[in-house]
Amino acid sequence: MNSPVPDPPAADTVSDVAAVGDATDGLLTALALLDDDALAEPSLLPGWSRGHVLAHLARNADALCNALRGRPMYSSAEARDADIERDAHRGLAAHLDDLSDSADRLEQLFAGLGEEDWRRTVELRNGVTDLAAGLPFRRWIEVELHHADLGIGYTLEDFPTVFLDRETANMAARFDGHPAIPEAIELRAEDGRSWRTGAEGDDPVVVVGRVAALVGWLTGRTSGSGLSASGSLPTLPPL
Template sequence: MTGPEADLAALKDATERLLTAVEPLDDDAVAAPSHLPGWTRGHVLAHLARNADALVDVIHGRPMYPSEESRNADIERGARRPAALHRADLRESAARFAETAAGLSGPAWQRTATLRNGVVDTLAGLPFRRLTEIELHHIDLDIGRTVADLPGTFVDRSVEQLARRFAGHPALPPLELRAEDGRHWRTGAAEGEPRVVAGTPAALVGWLTGRTSGSGLTSSGPLPQPPPL
């Protein structure tokens, strides 16, 4: 199984893990801080639900969000809801995305769409984008999951995608990312001798996504701060 079908299967598993993990949370736990500065767990859960609906809009050819202000307002408005409403919203919005994606086939997956901040991708890229939201924000909820718990297939793919995303980025020096198994990726500024940053794929993903400070990595020079995603 390859392409969006494999990503959709991985997304289903990740979503069920998340739903199981948030089931015990009560209203006080949802209102408690997450790992994300200024956001409670409720903010993270509201964002995940609205992100699923935004991707449904993208599939239907609509803007991902009407505006950045409306996106932020929806998250803020939903953040303070009771835990039970968060769980229902998360499950129902995930089901809407899964049902909409299931209606795509063949050439439809290759249609292009504009996402937030002007990013352009094919519809085939949406399931992995959604999977990334689920996996990383599960960690952000601060309910026991860490970067070390991310599935190997996900972190392998993420390192490749993050290396492409940051290639040529002016905020990063030239970098060579090295996994312990010998794989390597070039990213950051194109000119100059690359600084070697080495470790497990999970440690690389944790650092590149801002979920860790770079623990578990070695570097041939000072470890830079990756730009926000």
Template sequence: MADHVRDLASVRDATERLLTAAAKLNNDSVAEPSRLPGWTRGHVLAHLARNADALVNVLEGRLMYVSGEARDAGIERDAPRPLDVQLSDVRASAARFQEAGAVPADWSRTVELRNGVTDIASRVPFRRWIEVELHHVDLGIGYELEDLPADFTEREITFLADRFTGHPEVPPTVITDGTRAWRTGSEAGGPEVTVTGAAPELLGWLAGRRDGAELDVQGGALPTLPAL
């Protein structure tokens, strides 16, 4: 089982890094495009705040979001806010998440996320850590995949490799940074593709943040991965 206490501390630290960096923006730069297609930096910050509240819902046994439409509407509603309001919301919602995580609970229980996805409660803090770290990169304000904590990068590669394992549209694939190796893709027989590169590049490809141009591919073409 994941160490939820350690992960909650990591979420707190990652949130502080993001807030410190984002505080250097201004109202104009918050309205500028982020690295996510169709989203401004304001959209990213609004999503981070609403995601924290949604994961509080998960931990407390409620629906993560009332609906996909409600989720999207909340982000669109909050995206145009000025910087100080955005940062206050991210900080306050992060505090609510930490408070929910501090409540004594059965961390081995199964919880439901979006679209019928289930997981063990102890993995929810890591899922929040993913949101904070990757969306910090998505803000495009100087924090890159290479700046992510090494233990986070390794765990997120493992998480995404597991996510694509058994997917019929992804060929059998070995992913390696030259030291560690992961397997993903279809479990059916067939040619095996080996993808080699630095851990940040592997993570960028798996997470849809980089095109994989810096990766070495043997045994076939670089697999096209489903959207997250």
């Protein structure tokens, strides 16, 4: 007897899964040009080498698999940190294999989910919950941002336009009503599009710039370079 074919996921979820694959392929292609010494050098993330960034990416793929299976993403914060430290100091070949294999495990799990599976609520770190359908975009964020964090020539300006637009909206939603942001903020792209975030209020600080510059500031990758503001640039909480 043939196994039943899962109902197809929504079109935007299919698109996100494909985007994760493309972003991962781009990362692996870029990494293949490096060597072991390059991975031991500092990344753009304080305290982490490039090897730490890659170890985190591989373990994040496995953690998302855990979440989709109804398990904790990590057994503990200490175990997460220990796994990253354990894997950070390997050579390039080991990192490439691990990144590819862990990405394949996640992709295969995505491929086996039906429409009802995508609608399930899954638990992430620190009590955060999301629909399973949100996990491909979360993984896309991880791959894009950490590719840039490696400091190997891939920058915010290289992010796909659709990713920049969605990540701006995503971060605006994340900081909307955040208790650590006392100001009302209007994010305004140079083309006139805008997003509201921060506290409620009728007189927001208007922050204007290219979408790539907005994403850099919102995700803590820049201090606000390339942006202008109608008042003091607000201080955002760490991610």
